[in-house]
Amino acid sequence: MSGATAPPTGSVAGRLSLVDRFLAVWILVAMAAGLGLGRLVPGLGDALARVTVTGVSLPIALGLFVMMYPVLAKVRFDRLGTVTRDKRLLVPSLVLNWVVGPAVMFALAWIFLPDLPEYRTGLIIVGLARCIAMVVIWNDLACGDREAAAVLVALNSVFQVIAFGALGWFYLSVLPGLLGLERTGLDVSVWEIARSVLIFLGIPLAAGFATRRLGERARGRTWYESRLVPRIGPFALYGLLFTIVVLFALQGHAITSRPLDVVRIAVPLLVYFAVIWAGSMALGRAVGLGYAKTTTLAFTAAGNNFELAIAVAVATFGATSGQALAGVVGPLIEVPVLIGLVYAALAARRFFSPPAGSPAPVEEGPVHV
Structure with a gap:
């Protein structure tokens, strides 16, 4: 995937590879394969x-690394300073992620789930866990700003370590108590959260940074951008498909054995993704x-x-709790919905004007592998 900045046009679509043109199909096939294998x-x-x-989980960690590393290796780390100075981006992101989203x-x-406390608690936990991994590939597929994505996921990582436990206590115990609702406890250590951040973001981010730094130093930026990046780029999609198969195989039986419960959990998730996005x-x-x-x-x-x-x-x-099932249903809904929102974002691009002082976008395909 090239991560170019323009939506596909008819001529561009004709030049896309088979994998690119049927990206949504491959993702749905991977989901079905995982569910089938698990069942x-x-x-x-x-x-x-x-x-x-x-x-x-080593298989999930491996899949996420293969998925994230090529995207993060494309990041121009020398441009991050410009992103960190953009308060129009950073402030809304922090508010949306840590105030509005939860x-x-x-x-x-x-x-939607007043009568199902276990699923309700699981959904609230999902809302507290802000994305630091798979978002990099959705962003890249939708031609988002790679440098901005790197900064925002790094900020989310820091806030996740600091705020996750406190927000869990607030939304599961304090706020329900103030509203006269049922309260739930959440026992989670800071180390558990920090470990998740380190494995799922820290390792591929460090690898991507080291690859760019060493590659440019050894062969120059032109070689790095024109030769190395196209070679490692396709592995992002392969890692995504592998991760989806493994994740759904892990929980295939739990999902397929309780279809009505999955539907009940899916409805608020669908509303959430639509409203927030x-x-x-x-x-x-x-x-x-x-x-x-944007x-x-x-x-x-x-x-x-x-x-x-x-x-x-x-x-x-x-592992067999309703809370865990709600967490598992999260990616079941998130993966197809966000790939759909990738196409929605590309279609909405015509409503945006380039920021003042920025060059006109290059008309290339967005997901060229």
Whole structure:
């Protein structure tokens, strides 16, 4: 995927590879394959679940690394200073991620699941776990700003370590108590959250930074951008498909054995993704961020760190709990919805004008592998 800045046109689409043109199809096939394997192969989910390092699923960590590393290796780290000085981007992102997002998920969980406390709690936990991993590929597919995405996921990582436990206590115990609602406890350590951030973001980010630094130093930026990046780029999509298959195989039986419960959990998630993404796109356009940064703002606000949400739910309530199932349904809904929002973002690009002083976008395909 080239990460170019323009939506596909008819002529461009004709030049895209088979994988690019049917991207949504491959993702849906990967989901179906994972669910089928988890349901039809006895013990596969348990076998995959046992392949862990310090409590972290090694297959998922490997898939996320392969997915994120090529995208992060494309980041121009020398441009990050410009992003960090852009308060029109940073302030809305922090507010959307750490104030609006958790509050909206809390409200939707109580509106749609008032009679199902376990699923409700699981959804609230999903809302607290802000995205630091898969968002980089959704952003890249939608031609968002890579440098801005790197900064925002780094900020989310820091806030996740600092604020996750406190927000869990507030939304599961304090706020329900103030509203006269049922309260729930959440026992999660700062180390558990920090470990998730380090494994799912820190390692691929460090690898991407080192690759660019060493590659440019050895062969120059022109060689790096024109030769190395195109070679490693396709692995991002392969890592995404592998991660989806493994993730859904891990929980295939749980999902397929309770379809009505999955539907109940899916409805507030669908509303959440639509409201947060559309609201973020509207806000970015209103403050004049331009298409690339607005897209980055929207996807970082709408995505969730389902790996952390599942880990916290399992550790606190058990692997067979309703809270854990709600966490598992998260990616089941998030993956197809966000790939759909990638196409929605590309279609909405015509409503944006380039930010003042920026060059005109290059008309290339967005997801060229």
